[in-house]
Amino acid sequence: MLAQRTTLFGSSGTAAARAAAKAAADAGKEIIDLTAGEIWSDLAPTIRDGAIDAINKGVNRYTDTVGMAELRDALARKVSVETSQIWTADEIAVTTGAKQALFNTAMVLLNPGDEVIVPAPYWTTFPAQVLIAGAKPVFVDTRGNGFVPRLEDLKSAITGKTRAIIVNTPGNPTGVVYDRATLAGIAALAIEHDFWVIFDECYGAFTHSTHIHHSIVTVAPEVRSRTLIINVFSKTLALTGWRIGYLAGPRDFISTVKALQSHTTSNPNVIAQHTVLAHLERGDGSYENQLRAQLASARQQGLKILSSLERVPVPRAQGGFYFYLDLSDLLRPTILNGATRNADDVVHTLLSRAGVAGVSGTAFGDPLGLRLSYGIPLDRLKAGLGQLVETLNAWE
Template sequence: MAGNIESSGATAPRPLAGRTALITPPGTSRMRVIANELKEAGVHVVNFAAGELDVDTSDVIKEAAKAAIDGKRNVYTPTLGLMPLRERIAAQLSERCGTPYTAAEVGVTAGAKQALFNAAMVLLDPGDEVIIPQPYWVTFPTQVEIAGARPVFVDTRETGYRLDVASIERAVTPRTKAIVINSPNNPTGVIYDRDAIVGVAELAVRNDLWIIFDECYSELVRPGHAHTNIVAACPVAKDRTVVVNSFSKSHALTGWRIGYAAGPSRVIKAMENLQGHTTSNPCSIAQYAVIEALRSGGRDFIDDVNRRLDERLDRALAIVHSMNVMGDGIGCAPAEGAFYLFLDIRSTIGKRHGGHIIPNVGALCERILSEAKVAVVPGSAFGDPTGIRLSYAIADEDVTEGLERLRRFFAAVE
């Protein structure tokens, strides 16, 4: 009996699964947490660390959600989403890509992050290698590692943060299974050009590789630039490509968690089996709301968002171009899409601010927060120890105030 078991004293807790060592908090979250704590304490912090629009979603979506609630649409849906939603996404993809997609080739997920996780789990085996351009969105390598595969990074800094097909090709080995492409890019804001996209597609075809194509910011493009979908640019790559997208950024729905994966039907079926044992269907109310957004078009809302972002970017770049450290300018990746500025701050490393040495980008960001009361994300979170990411999808006055604070901060580095 349990009462007769003699206690041998305190014992060490049983270890967790080994894979938990691969899973650490996203590097984008720490600065947001600290910034929010300071705000709650009454400190005026300009928060450039967020990865979402500062506008409310459209009335069309809100009214559709209310109608779904009133209509008692509160029950389970099919695992990969309502068929009318999958059909509308397939029709939209078919039009954009110029090649037909069916509902069987589309799966709706709880945000794009789940679509990416599903892709990693159904495509990758332990020991596989996955090529990821660097800087990268924080979750790409972690999901690859959770699947037992190994991320292989290709640095884009020396090519102006642009995709270089020759560098990608040099990274291919007999173990390479997939390439992850994210355009418009988070964190840099760069849109990869059509020739590079086609080059990667042709490389994948030659080497029998999967392509995971994350285009979550495809609707958020600055004037003079154009987003290229890899299937539209190279239709022959469709049978080896998983396109990942969401409504989080384009429709200001980050909290509603509706994304999707589009790819070969056998891949989507495998995702359905996996999702059936993890989350099951995404939120039913959000699905009905997105159906209405797709039915009505929603172009006015997206166009208005882009106009706001265009104005903020102009204001931001005017200040960024005046920043310098001991006479050296602060570099900036080409801000062509999404809503990020990615600054090259290598000129600050090893220097001092207020008598304190700056040993690395993490320390720099913490000092910027403590002294300038500005929250930014260290580039180390994205695999780049020489950069910082700022989101300009915040209030107009905060864009100006925050960047002026940064300009004064950098001017005091010696």
């Protein structure tokens, strides 16, 4: 008999999509995998050299539970620049990726019976971790407003049990970037109704066209005392496998996170810590600019191909590196005829007929959506999207 909490969640939908793509490839089928939330890129020279230096110096001991003091100092300076406010090392916890930062937040912040507002579509891990903590995710549909939550809808979702809201901008899976007015409105609601803001900005380094990423504590400094900032180097430095992220928040909160982390993972990987510190100290921004240029080119060419879709609107793709397709018009005839086909069926068809793997919106609480990553090599992306367009235009 397993613990009852295990009935509250399943495996990550994005992980399941990756597994399906790998299984098809292992069976001998040529697959273009557009499922992964990562950028295909060589290591930054500062990352490579920092890791080698750490190994050559024999770095292999425990650090402080929430990261080396030098790294937390560097991260505090980074967050200070990004938010236009002063942060110190005791307001920073280094974690094993963003997932641990979010898990720590859920376990420290939430009590059984609490409610957390989660705009939908959502990254699959958000509601799962809320449930693990014994709280209840309260979903607010954003499809009717370009995937940005309406403030009146958020206000309607607030109850006396509301403990927090999760704000993810740029959004995964939608790629939407919240504007300043929306962020200011969310901050005002949090203050008025006395709840926390869990601010996930893991894709904040990647915005496109005229869109700009804003930190909520820059837009509304008065909300800082009830805001927890989640960020990671997995995306900005293409280091998904290195598992290094961080959490910024009030000192008392970070102190409690430290106590919790001391009983889970203890300190994050020490080589990864030294490596990121080396980059923060020596990096000149050229690698990040290279990644942004790579994604901008992939986005532009990908949107050009997707513009040939006949019954699927071209995605906005304002930030991050995902195309999120709205399949409503494509699936509407089957829905009107009483069929129950949804994005899962589209994903299955694409995998079996076109050799293209994507993530169904059902993983994100949206049975009419499809997430496609454009972080893969450009030639593979163009081939995959071309096959996808051909298959969806022939959909019956």
